[in-house]
Amino acid sequence: MRLLVIEDDPALLRSLAATFREEGYAVDTADDGAEGLRKARQGSYDAVVLDVMLPKLDGWGVLAGLRPDIRTPVLMLTARDTVPDRIKGLDHGADDYLTKPFDIDELLARVRALIRRAAGQTQALVSIGAVTLDTTARLVSLDGTNVPLTAREYSLFEYLALHRGEVVSRATLYEHLFDEDDDTLSNLLDVHVSNLRKKLGHDLITTRRGLGYSIP
Amino acid sequence: MSSFLHSIRWRIQAWHGAILFVAIAAFCVTAYHFAWDHQLRRVDRELQESEHLLIRTLMDAAKPEKDAGPMRPEELAGHLLAGTITLPPDVIARFADSSYFSIRDGDGRILLQSANAPADLVPLPVPANGFNEATRAAGLRRESLRSSARGFSSIIGRDITRERDEMRRFAWLLAASGLGVWLLGLLGGWWLAGRAIQPIAAISHAATRIAEGNLAERIDTSGTDSELDQLSLVLNQTFERLHTAFERQRQFTADASHELRTPVTILLAETQRILKRDRKPEEYRDALATCQATAERMRRLIESLLLLARQEATSPSDAQVCSDRNTLVHQPCDLADVLRDTAGQLQPLADARGITLETHLQPAPCLADSSMLSILAANIVGNAIQHQNPDSTGGTVHITTGYDDGQVFFSVSDPGPGISAEDLPHIFERFYRADKARAGSSGHTGLGLAIARIIAENHGGSIKAVSSLGQGATFTVSLPSPPAT
Numbered sequence: 001m002r003l004l005v006i007e008d009d010p011a012l013l014r015s016l017a018a019t020f021r022e023e024g025y026a027v028d029t030a031d032d033g034a035e036g037l038r039k040a041r042q043g044s045y046d047a048v049v050l051d052v053m054l055p056k057l058d059g060w061g062v063l064a065g066l067r068p069d070i071r072t073p074v075l076m077l078t079a080r081d082t083v084p085d086r087i088k089g090l091d092h093g094a095d096d097y098l099t100k101p102f103d104i105d106e107l108l109a110r111v112r113a114l115i116r117r118a119a120g121q122t123q124a125l126v127s128i129g130a131v132t133l134d135t136t137a138r139l140v141s142l143d144g145t146n147v148p149l150t151a152r153e154y155s156l157f158e159y160l161a162l163h164r165g166e167v168v169s170r171a172t173l174y175e176h177l178f179d180e181d182d183d184t185l186s187n188l189l190d191v192h193v194s195n196l197r198k199k200l201g202h203d204l205i206t207t208r209r210g211l212g213y214s215i216p
Numbered sequence: 217m218s219s220f221l222h223s224i225r226w227r228i229q230a231w232h233g234a235i236l237f238v239a240i241a242a243f244c245v246t247a248y249h250f251a252w253d254h255q256l257r258r259v260d261r262e263l264q265e266s267e268h269l270l271i272r273t274l275m276d277a278a279k280p281e282k283d284a285g286p287m288r289p290e291e292l293a294g295h296l297l298a299g300t301i302t303l304p305p306d307v308i309a310r311f312a313d314s315s316y317f318s319i320r321d322g323d324g325r326i327l328l329q330s331a332n333a334p335a336d337l338v339p340l341p342v343p344a345n346g347f348n349e350a351t352r353a354a355g356l357r358r359e360s361l362r363s364s365a366r367g368f369s370s371i372i373g374r375d376i377t378r379e380r381d382e383m384r385r386f387a388w389l390l391a392a393s394g395l396g397v398w399l400l401g402l403l404g405g406w407w408l409a410g411r412a413i414q415p416i417a418a419i420s421h422a423a424t425r426i427a428e429g430n431l432a433e434r435i436d437t438s439g440t441d442s443e444l445d446q447l448s449l450v451l452n453q454t455f456e457r458l459h460t461a462f463e464r465q466r467q468f469t470a471d472a473s474h475e476l477r478t479p480v481t482i483l484l485a486e487t488q489r490i491l492k493r494d495r496k497p498e499e500y501r502d503a504l505a506t507c508q509a510t511a512e513r514m515r516r517l518i519e520s521l522l523l524l525a526r527q528e529a530t531s532p533s534d535a536q537v538c539s540d541r542n543t544l545v546h547q548p549c550d551l552a553d554v555l556r557d558t559a560g561q562l563q564p565l566a567d568a569r570g571i572t573l574e575t576h577l578q579p580a581p582c583l584a585d586s587s588m589l590s591i592l593a594a595n596i597v598g599n600a601i602q603h604q605n606p607d608s609t610g611g612t613v614h615i616t617t618g619y620d621d622g623q624v625f626f627s628v629s630d631p632g633p634g635i636s637a638e639d640l641p642h643i644f645e646r647f648y649r650a651d652k653a654r655a656g657s658s659g660h661t662g663l664g665l666a667i668a669r670i671i672a673e674n675h676g677g678s679i680k681a682v683s684s685l686g687q688g689a690t691f692t693v694s695l696p697s698p699p700a701t
Contacts, residue, residue: 009478011506015485022489079477100477104488 001115001155002026002176004043006036006062007051007077016049019104020111024138024151026179033057037065044175045072046115049107052078052089060092067093073114077102112136119162126161128215131200133161140200147199152177156192160205160215169212224416225409232405233398240398244390251386255379256358260351263360266310267372270317274328277301293367296327314375322367339369356380415444419451431459461529468525471646475517475661479510486510513661520663523591524646527670546675548698549589551580551617551626558593559615566601570610573597580617580624583698584675592671593626595664596679596691600630603689619697623677627692635683643681644669668693 003025007013013029020027028043030036033054040048040062048066052059059076066074073095078085081099089097095117096110112135116124126133132141138154140147149157155177160168170189177189193205193213205213278295295301296319311317311330318329322342340348340363348363358376363369422435434455435448490503559573566573600613611631618625635643642648647662668691672679676696683689 009482011510012478012482012485015482015489015506019485019489022492077481079474101480101484104485107485 001046001159002028002043002179003047003049003111004028004030004036004040004045005049006030006033006040006054006059007049008032008054009051016107019108023108024155026155026177026182028180033059033062037062039180040066040072041070043180044172046118046176047111048072048074049111050074050076050094052076052080060088063089063092063094071118073118075107075110075114109136116162121162126164128161128164128204129201131204133158135162142200149196149199150192152188153192153196153199156189157196157200160213164215167208167211167214173213225406225413228409228412229402229406232409233402236398236401236405240394240401244394248383248387248390252383255376255383256353259358259374259376259379260360263315263351263358263372263374266315266317266374267360267362267370269307269310270370270372273303273307274301274319277303293321293327297321297325301328314378316373318371318373320369320371322369333371333373337371337373339363339371342367342369415442415448419444419448423451426455431455431462464525464528468521472518472521475521475647476514479514479517482510483507517661517663520661520667524663524667524670527588527667527674530674545585546583547586548581549584549586551582551589551624551695552577554586554589554593555597555615555617555626558590558597562594562597562601565598566613569601569604571601571604572610572612573601574612574614576614576616578616578618580619580626581698582624582675582695584695588671588674592668592693595668596626596628596693599664599668600628600632600689600691603630603632622697623694624697625692625694627690629688629690631688634685634687634689635681636685640681640683644679 001024003020005013005016005020005027007016007029008031010031013031017027017029028039028045030039034056036048036050036054037057050059050062054062057065059078063074063076066072074093075096075098076089076094077098077100078089079100086097086099095114098107098110112124116122116135124134124136126135130143132144133139134141135158138158140149140154140157156173159173159176173189193207197205205215207213274292274296278292278301308330312332316330316333318333318337318339319327320339321327324339334357337359338354340350340361342348342363343365345365347365348361348369350361352359352361353376354373356375356377357373359371359373361369361371419435422433425433434452437445437448437452486503486506490500556575556577559575563573597613597615604611613631614627614629616627616629639648644665646666669679672693672695677694679691679693681689681691
């Protein structure tokens, strides 16, 4: 899963990016509204974490630039906690709203929920045959026993599982698994897919030649 | 019930009613007496005329010849006793109805009297010499009595039942109209009292709304200079001061909570992240360094906010409201010394940014709180050092002090990026940042210039900035010069 964090306070930006990376997300950052909007419009992100008070272009401006054509879920962070502020945020196209200071676990849970909802899933547990995906604990189990996966393998499987039934192209997968600074070769995807098949069963992920991968 | 009796309106009304009642009653009684007097005088005049007529007629009747001399009373008495005198019919007619007369001699014998004379007439006693005269009211009769030493006494009287009735009617009329006037007066008084206490009710309503928390509410002053308007003005001023003080308090709390949210978020995010799993010592060190820097930023922010709040609390505009706990200590000091010290303290910061500090210090004596002036100077000079073009290396900040046009001043010019005309009016507002960037990590809180302004104003001075984009900026602080000693 790939996130964009737009926050002007350098210390907070660094801390948030580190937190999300440690949770297995690919994270891009922007420290002003204009750059944030540019990145959000260009990249394909699973969610955007957006501060309201930003230099050059504030959070409302970024939101206005995104909607309605970019449907990436947006979670707004703000120091203002009055009800009108929250209503304004939600009415302007934000999907969720979090007031500073927040608990980091709450932020993570809300981002997980946003991504899950955007993918059309309503529950944190996704079952595909004998395989169960727990997006909260970031665990995958086969017939009730945990299968140890690397962070990349987990992210790849999570993305495919949340988009079950769709054919996900290699380019899309690449975009959602690696951040902008990552220059990993794209054929690593094939390695991860083959590892997943070894660990979870060979017919779990099907390859559509020339189109991509899919979990039927 | 007690509130009804204690109501000012009711009390005014009660007093007004009582006073009005006494006044009207006094008026009515006086009017009645005047009218009764008038009636009696009229009756008396009538009696007198009848008396004259009677005497003259008697005299004429008793005197056989026209040219005879004046008749003596004894003769007249003789004639009367003898019954030889007859009165002409017009005189008899005059004493036929309600008037009567009775003439008697010294022994009380009736010499002549009208047919309708009452039996219980009491003549005046005959005096030893001279005359006795009296006018008296006897029951429903009015009589004019006369007696002389020569042995005559006369009573001319009249029944005054008609006048009495008339007066009774008049009394009723007076009472009725007096009551009417009194009732009208009561109504008018009620209206007047209502009008008089209407502003009080308005004041009370406004004060209630203010007490309920609507601090922006004010009492409507109608603009006339009445006593209540003056009271309203005084109350409004009090409310204004309370409002300002309350606003300041609210502003401080809002600012503090708003500006502290981001650093607290950093502390939480960083500590929660780092505690999620075991880490290498360098990671702990990094996180702790971040936390320390954030905590220092919070400390700076809190100190600045408190400084600002205290300075605002000492501002001269509401010196009456606040205690003297925060008043400035004004001592003779010299801006040149203050700026020299400030430049010395900020030299390391300037060196780190490759900036030269150039001072042009002329003596500028003033009366001020030197510790506050140091903060003011440090904020202005620090601001000049920090606002440099990021790409330019070095530059010179000019610091000038001097005396000009009755004021002492210092000015700080920097060659930085300048301030746009649109930002310029706002740079002294708290938390206003021209670039909208939160520069928390680079050391300023967004309060430096706001603090500078309030310090300058508390010293009776002013601060102004001249700048345009790309042309650098010049901040000038002017303070009143002390009177020459």
